[in-house]
Amino acid sequence: MTSTFATIESPLGRIELTSDGEAITFLSIEGVEGSPHGRLQHGGRPGVPDKVIKQATKELGEYFAGKRKDFDVPVKLVGTPFQQAIWHELLAIPYGGHASYGELAARAGNPKAARAVGGAVGANPVPIIVPCHRILAGNSKLTGYSGGSGVSTKIQLLDIEGITYR
Numbered sequence: 001m002t003s004t005f006a007t008i009e010s011p012l013g014r015i016e017l018t019s020d021g022e023a024i025t026f027l028s029i030e031g032v033e034g035s036p037h038g039r040l041q042h043g044g045r046p047g048v049p050d051k052v053i054k055q056a057t058k059e060l061g062e063y064f065a066g067k068r069k070d071f072d073v074p075v076k077l078v079g080t081p082f083q084q085a086i087w088h089e090l091l092a093i094p095y096g097g098h099a100s101y102g103e104l105a106a107r108a109g110n111p112k113a114a115r116a117v118g119g120a121v122g123a124n125p126v127p128i129i130v131p132c133h134r135i136l137a138g139n140s141k142l143t144g145y146s147g148g149s150g151v152s153t154k155i156q157l158l159d160i161e162g163i164t165y166r
Contacts, residue, residue, distance in 0.1 A: 028150035
């Protein structure tokens, strides 16, 4: 199956979406220059959106405008069984809610795997739609973020949803 991509503008900066024609397979958020995060795979070229990317673009616009709390666009998440289990748990965290790495580890059946959960969360190929930004430390403090400009991008997403953090 052929993949297609498109780069869109957002309040976070440019976002690049990749689709296999049936689902979104990758989403990257551009980081500020000099940031170790947020590189766009196709260098920010505009690309040509397919129907799935058009749907994702519409839904992301609604999310950023405060009009959407759940995404309907299909996603295809390719990773290890452990990563997929963690990403599935991320999808269960509601808009405006949050969880800790330890809670995710327990939900996935391995309560001592909080560090491995952090790796899986950081490897999420479709952030925002699969809401890895909703993960905080056990004491509700901010932790890292692998998209965009890192923690500052995470703060923007938490603020959109009204999620309290310390």
